[in-house]
Amino acid sequence: DSGVTQTPKHLITATGQRVTLRCSPRSGDLSVYWYQQSLDQGLQFLIQYYNGEERAKGNILERFSAQQFPDLHSELNLSSLELGDSALYFCASSVAMGLAGGLWPTDTQYFGPGTRLTVL
């Protein structure tokens, strides 16, 4: 058990719908990362939050958005769903410590169990 939790484990929905995936990082971790794992694209980075602020964006579609709340949990919102959005969505967390005004990812990323999204 990595200490990162994700809900729900499975989600089945229809095209055009909107869903929200939830992630709770390990206790003390400030950074949350979202990844998508699909058969054709492999594991791809979507977006990163640090202590409530967006830090980096990867290959995230405009239909997708995320946020990190004051209690550090994060939500990934997927809207106008398409068949191709079916995938396993992972959340990972790590600690980033401030150093002389900068931020350094000093720890390994630990992954949650993932949410399997099926769009029909």
Add this chain to the structure above:
Amino acid sequence: AQTVTQSQPEMSVQEAETVTLSCTYDTSESDYYLFWYKQPPSRQMILVIRQEAYKQQNATENRFSVNFQKAAKSFSLKISDSQLGDAAMYFCAYRSANYGGSQGNLIFGKGTKLSVKP
């Protein structure tokens, strides 16, 4: 941009034998981290081992060890005394040690599926 390549889509090993999974990467950075993650059928991503690029000594975790060749940009994983529970997808991943922009995220290879024969 950094890339990670795993050239072996599938590998097979006999139980109790040793197997080596290959990984190469491309980067212009001098400081970075490399990881091997294991993904069993449960789909959980499990950290196997990590290596800091500034360390010359190869990382070791029990039966798992790496051969890190910085000049060659090679990072292979050796599994000794293979066990049935080692059967899984193995992903090699890169992360910049310089923070800024998207450099905190992991960049993954396509993975190697390891089968262990009893």
